[in-house]
Amino acid sequence: MTSPAYDPNNIFAKILKGEIPSYRIYEDEHTVAFMDVMPQAPGHTLVLPKSASRNLLDADPTVLPHLITTVQKVAVAIQEAFEADGVYIAQFNEPAAGQTVFHLHFHIIPRHEGIALKPHSGKMEDGAVLAENAKKIIEALS
Ligand code: 5GP
Numbered sequence: 001m002t003s004p005a006y007d008p009n010n011i012f013a014k015i016l017k018g019e020i021p022s023y024r025i026y027e028d029e030h031t032v033a034f035m036d037v038m039p040q041a042p043g044h045t046l047v048l049p050k051s052a053s054r055n056l057l058d059a060d061p062t063v064l065p066h067l068i069t070t071v072q073k074v075a076v077a078i079q080e081a082f083e084a085d086g087v088y089i090a091q092f093n094e095p096a097a098g099q100t101v102f103h104l105h106f107h108i109i110p111r112h113e114g115i116a117l118k119p120h121s122g123k124m125e126d127g128a129v130l131a132e133n134a135k136k137i138i139e140a141l142s
Helices: 011-016 061-081 127-141
Strands: 024-027 031-035 043-050 086-090 106-111
Touching: 011 031, 024 061, 024 127, 031 061, 031 127, 043 061, 043 086, 061 086, 061 106, 061 127
Parallel strands: none
Antiparallel strands: 024 031, 031 043, 043 106, 086 106
16 A cells, blocks of 8 residues: 655645744754644654655655754653653654544653553644743753
């Protein structure tokens, strides 16, 4: 089965173009990271390539080293910023695997022993909380 084509009007494409706001914590030539608006735990962050691909399956392989480098950088900062016991990193391909937004992204979520994750795409977080969590990660990155 082949995947549908990339939709340039998906919500993350609009965020990348600055048409929709986000709590951005990191950006370089190839990648961007911002807060998930429906976090499964405080600090839940998304890392995206700037280049268009629906998910990992159709991604330009030359982008992937940049992407995983940013995933690592952000994961280390999140571990420090939230004093996490571990860091959960996830990436879904197509609806059957749980994907709901169709621009490639990795989820980075700090984990603490004994604390369960909230549901995926559950409840919208307050903007002030997202801003505060973004600030913590930015500080850990610098
Ligand atoms: P997926 O299921 O595609 O792997 O995850 C998409 C993620 O995007 C979900 O965790 C959801 O909470 C998040 N999300 C959906 N809409 C928006 C949005 O407009 N802004 C941000 N920052 N995150 C979003």
